[in-house]
Amino acid sequence: MTSEVVSSETASPVKADTPRTFNSDRWLGLAFVAPIVVVMGFLVFGPVLVTLWDSLHRVDPMRLGTPFIGLENYRNLMRDASVLHAWFNTMAYVIFAVVLETAGGLAAALLLNKITWGRRWLLAAVVLPWALPPVVNAIVWMWIYNPSYGLLNGILQSTGLISSYHVWFNDRTTALLLVALVHVWRMLPLTAVILLAALQSIPAELYQAARLDGAGPFRSFSKVTLPLISGGLAIALSQSTVFAFNLFDEAWILNGSSLDTRPVLVQVYMSAFQNLRFSYGMALSVLVMFASLLISLVYVLRVYRETRYD
Amino acid sequence: MRRSLLSRLGLLICAIVLLMWSLGPVYWALVTSLSAPTDLVSASPHFFPPHVTFEHYRQLLGATSSFQGSAVQSVWPQFSRALVNSLLTSLLATIVTVALAAVGAYAFVRLKFPGRNVIFVLVVASLAIPAYTVMIPLYRLMVSLKLIDTYFGVTMIYVSAFLPLALWLMRSVYQSLPLSLEEAAWMDGAGRTYTLFKIVLPLAAPGLIASAILTFLSAWGQFMVPLIFSPTLATKPLTVLIPEFVSRNYVDYGLMNAAGILTIIPPIIVVLFLNRYLVQGLMAGSGK
Numbered sequence: 001m002t003s004e005v006v007s008s009e010t011a012s013p014v015k016a017d018t019p020r021t022f023n024s025d026r027w028l029g030l031a032f033v034a035p036i037v038v039v040m041g042f043l044v045f046g047p048v049l050v051t052l053w054d055s056l057h058r059v060d061p062m063r064l065g066t067p068f069i070g071l072e073n074y075r076n077l078m079r080d081a082s083v084l085h086a087w088f089n090t091m092a093y094v095i096f097a098v099v100l101e102t103a104g105g106l107a108a109a110l111l112l113n114k115i116t117w118g119r120r121w122l123l124a125a126v127v128l129p130w131a132l133p134p135v136v137n138a139i140v141w142m143w144i145y146n147p148s149y150g151l152l153n154g155i156l157q158s159t160g161l162i163s164s165y166h167v168w169f170n171d172r173t174t175a176l177l178l179v180a181l182v183h184v185w186r187m188l189p190l191t192a193v194i195l196l197a198a199l200q201s202i203p204a205e206l207y208q209a210a211r212l213d214g215a216g217p218f219r220s221f222s223k224v225t226l227p228l229i230s231g232g233l234a235i236a237l238s239q240s241t242v243f244a245f246n247l248f249d250e251a252w253i254l255n256g257s258s259l260d261t262r263p264v265l266v267q268v269y270m271s272a273f274q275n276l277r278f279s280y281g282m283a284l285s286v287l288v289m290f291a292s293l294l295i296s297l298v299y300v301l302r303v304y305r306e307t308r309y310d
Numbered sequence: 311m312r313r314s315l316l317s318r319l320g321l322l323i324c325a326i327v328l329l330m331w332s333l334g335p336v337y338w339a340l341v342t343s344l345s346a347p348t349d350l351v352s353a354s355p356h357f358f359p360p361h362v363t364f365e366h367y368r369q370l371l372g373a374t375s376s377f378q379g380s381a382v383q384s385v386w387p388q389f390s391r392a393l394v395n396s397l398l399t400s401l402l403a404t405i406v407t408v409a410l411a412a413v414g415a416y417a418f419v420r421l422k423f424p425g426r427n428v429i430f431v432l433v434v435a436s437l438a439i440p441a442y443t444v445m446i447p448l449y450r451l452m453v454s455l456k457l458i459d460t461y462f463g464v465t466m467i468y469v470s471a472f473l474p475l476a477l478w479l480m481r482s483v484y485q486s487l488p489l490s491l492e493e494a495a496w497m498d499g500a501g502r503t504y505t506l507f508k509i510v511l512p513l514a515a516p517g518l519i520a521s522a523i524l525t526f527l528s529a530w531g532q533f534m535v536p537l538i539f540s541p542t543l544a545t546k547p548l549t550v551l552i553p554e555f556v557s558r559n560y561v562d563y564g565l566m567n568a569a570g571i572l573t574i575i576p577p578i579i580v581v582l583f584l585n586r587y588l589v590q591g592l593m594a595g596s597g598k
Binding site: 024025026027028029030032033035036037039040042043044045046047048050051054107108111114115118120122123124125126127128129130131132133134135136137139140141143144146148149150151154155157158185189190193194196197242245246248249252253265268269272273278281282285286288289292293295296 | 324328332351354410414418426433435436438441442444445446447451467469477527532534538548550552566567570574581582588592593
C-alpha cells in the first residue's frame, strides 16, 4: 500500500487540534478502510439496497418478468395468515427470551460478583453455552425433550411432577417455551457477562455508605445496584431482543417448518427458498430489518453519540 | 457467624444450580454419546451409561463399525470432509476478519479522513441487519460469480457478517491505548504504518486474540449461511452435516450426540484456556 509515501514525513499542520497530523493521513486512512468498504459494500449494503428495491417488484423465478408492484408484497404480508402466525411466534420468543435471560443473567452476574473462590471456573462454565454451535445445542436439547426416552420426561416423572410422558411439542405454548429455552440457554451468558462488567464498575464505597445510612440488602440493591447498572441493563436488553428476533437455528432443528413454532426468519426462508417467492420473502425480511434496527436504536444511537464528538 | 455460614451455604447452592444449568446438557450429550443404543431406549434415563461403548464414535471416525451384530456404513468420509470444511472456513474467516479489523479500526481511531464517522456508524449499524435481509441478493450474486459452494464465497460472507463486531471491539481497544507511545515513535521519525505494526499491534494483542476468538466461534457455529451457500460436501460444514443424520430411517441420537461432542471440542478448548479473552471480548463487544 502507500506505506512508503507515509513514512516520509510531510508534517503539515492541516488541523490544529492534534499536535502531529500528517497530511497523508487522509489517504492512509482511506487505504486502511478501503477493503472494509469493498467487503461491506458488496456483501451487505449492496444486497440490502437490492432487497429494498426488489421488495417493490414481483421477483419470482417461476414467473416471467419483474414488474413493479409497489407495496403489494407488503400489503399481502399483512393478510397472510402464516406470516402473522410467525410474527406472533417471534414475539413470544422475544418475551420469553428477554424475561428469562434478564432474570437469569442478573442472578448469575450477582452470584459471580459475590463468589470468591472458583470464580474463574464458574465463569468459564457459565460462558460455555454461548460458545457452542446453536445447531449442536438444539440437537442436545431435542434429545432431552424426546417424548419417549427424553431426560425431561424422565426427571419430571421420577420426581412425581407428571404422571405420564408428555409429547412436549403437541402443545403450542409449551413448544414455544421449550424452543425459547434452548435459545435462553445459549444467550444467557451474554447478559450475565454484560451485567457482571457493570456490577464490577460499582465502587465498593457506595455500598458502605448505603449501609451506614441504614439500608438493608434489598434497599441497597434497588437504590445503588440497579441505577448504576442501568446502562449495562439497557445494552443487555437490546441485545437479547435483537438475538431473539433473529432466532432461526433452534426452531429449525427442533421443530422444522412447523407453523406452531415457526419464527419470522424461518418464514422468510420458507417463502424465498422453499416456495421460491423471492420478492415476497424479501419484503418480509425488510420488515424484520426495520424492527431489528428500531430495537437496537439504543445501541446505534450510543455509537453515533460517541463518534460525533471526536 | 451463623448467618455468614448460612449465606455461604446459600451461595454454594446457587453455584451448584448454575453449574447444573450450564453444564448439565453438555454432560447429558456426553452420556448419550457413550451409551449403547439399547440403553438409550430403556424405560428410564441413566445418569451414567450402564455399558460404556465407543460404538458411535467408531461409526464417525472408523472405517467400518457394527451395530447389533450387523456391519454399519461408517460416516467417516462425510464427517472428515465436513470437519475439514468447518476448520478451513472458520480459520480463513478469522484471519481475514481480524486483519481487516486491526488495520481498519486503527484508521477509525487515529486517522482523520473524509467519511470516517459515516462509514463507521454504517458498518456497526449493520450488526442489526438480519442475515436474511441480504441472503437472496447475495445468493444471486454468488450464483452469477460462480462462488456458491466455494471456500472463497463462504469465507467472504462470514467476513462481512463478523467484521462489524471485530471492528467495534478493536476500536475500543485502540481507544484505550495511550497516544504517548505512538507520539514517541513519530518523534523518532517512524511513520504511521511502522508505528501501527511495530508498536500498536503488539500492545493490542489481547484485543486481537479476543476478536479472533469471537470470530472463530461465530463462524464455527454458523448454520444459516452454509445451509444456503454450501449445498454439497465440497464446503459443507459440520453444523449442516450433523442434522442430516436425522433424515435416515430413524433418528440416531447416539450418533448425533457423539458428532455434537466432537464438534464442541474446539469451543470447549477456547473456553478452558482463553476464557479471559473471550469474556473481555464479550464485554467490550457489547459496548463497554
